Amino acid sequence: MKVLFAAPEKLWSDWSDAIGNACPEADLQRAGDPASFDVIIYAPGGEIEDLSPYVNARLVQSLWAGVERIVTNPTLTQPLARMVDPGLTESMAEYCTGWAMRAHLGMDRYLQDGNWRNGVIPPLARDRRITVMGMGVLGGAVAQMLKGIGFRVAGYSPSGRGPDGIPVLADLAAALARAEILITLLPDTPGTRDLLNAETLARLPKGAWIINPGRGTLIDDAALIAALDIGHLGHAVLDVFRTEPLPPDHPFWSHPQITVTPHIAAETRPGTAATLVAENLRRAMAGQPILHLVDRQKGY
Structure with a gap:
């Protein structure tokens, strides 16, 4: 599966290693032909905000527990899953x-x-x-x-x-x-x-x-x-x-x-969260129900 890592550059090293270990079948990339990606891994602050070209993406997996900064994005048409780490x-x-x-x-x-x-x-x-x-x-x-x-x-x-x-x-x-x-x-x-x-x-x-x-x-x-x-x-x-x-x-x-306190109560940890990411990647590719799917009407 081809996976776009649409998140800030500073997250790439830790997350690419963790996802690679948890889901070795994922071809994780930071750029490429939008139509070629099967899944998008997303966190606010990355270079990609317009999701409309990613017509074949089966899932947008958020790296954040809160999704208020993406759920209102008018270009988001793909299913969205929140992070439960x-x-x-x-x-x-x-x-x-x-x-x-x-x-x-x-x-x-x-x-x-x-x-x-x-x-x-x-x-x-x-x-x-x-x-x-x-x-x-x-x-x-x-x-x-x-x-x-x-x-x-x-x-x-x-x-x-x-x-x-x-x-x-x-x-x-x-x-x-x-x-x-x-x-x-x-x-x-x-x-x-x-x-x-x-x-x-x-x-x-x-x-x-x-x-x-x-x-x-x-x-x-x-x-x-x-x-x-x-x-x-x-x-x-x-x-x-x-x-x-x-x-x-x-x-x-x-x-x-x-x-x-400076927003330190809870942080997504790649080492523990990558297991969920891997599970949802596999579910998306197999057409199975996605874990922690966001209800667009409720906003979470």
């Missing part, structure tokens, strides 16, 4: 669990300044309520890891569906009202943009923490800062932003109740 899933669960534990234990109280602060004892995990917004592969993995520690975890999904053993709420107000720690892992769609705004943030319990490694568009920036400034929210840990890299003069950097 077990390494990415594990790292997302670990990131969210680490910051949730920081919030739960109140680690920021213990300044190394000679003051003996033993007046506040955190509750046990079984008494702490966490809501995970988004019950896809990533949200489900996060919820399961937190449940394993003992937290009272519930998910939020408009469909009301989620992994076994995790209660899932379809009502946003109810999901927010219980969230002492809120983790946001919804995709970027017209229905989720600015979902957390002044009105919805006010539904969170006083002192709640927000951990957002999902999409920067989920939260209204100004409304978040206002909710922190008035003391309604306790802290926000933000890994994703509307503009990346986050501009040096953005108020998030200097806000005492915001922690910025």
Whole structure:
């Protein structure tokens, strides 16, 4: 099979090796006659944005878990599959669990300044309520890891569906009202943009923490800062932003109740992700159902 690698040049070395090992029958190339390619492997930032000449491509396999930067491309007519990488899933669960534990234990109280602060004892995990917004592969993995520690975890999904053993709420107000720690892992769609705004943030319990490694568009920036400034929210840990890299003069950097991490919660790892790529390449060539096919209407 002939496969076009339509991704930034910096990714070529790692991915070509990994895909070559996982799928040796793939003839992976970076350029050529558009009509000759059977499959396109895609990541934003490459040289190819017009997909209309690739009339014989049976699949566009994204290297990103989020597909908002390609699903709206008007030249995309081929089936599109999103990336579900077990390494990415594990790292997302670990990131969210680490910051949730920081919030739960109140680690920021213990300044190394000679003051003996033993007046506040955190509750046990079984008494702490966490809501995970988004019950896809990533949200489900996060919820399961937190449940394993003992937290009272519930998910939020408009469909009301989620992994076994995790209660899932379809009502946003109810999901927010219980969230002492809120983790946001919804995709970027017209229905989720600015979902957390002044009105919805006010539904969170006083002192709640927000951990957002999902999409920067989920939260209204100004409304978040206002909710922190008035003391309604306790802290926000933000890994994703509307503009990346986050501009040096953005108020998030200097806000005492915001922690910025530079989009490192979860990264696709070629060594673990290449197995999925290889499976979908073979399925596309055999005319079999594609794994993790994107629903164009939903946008994910």
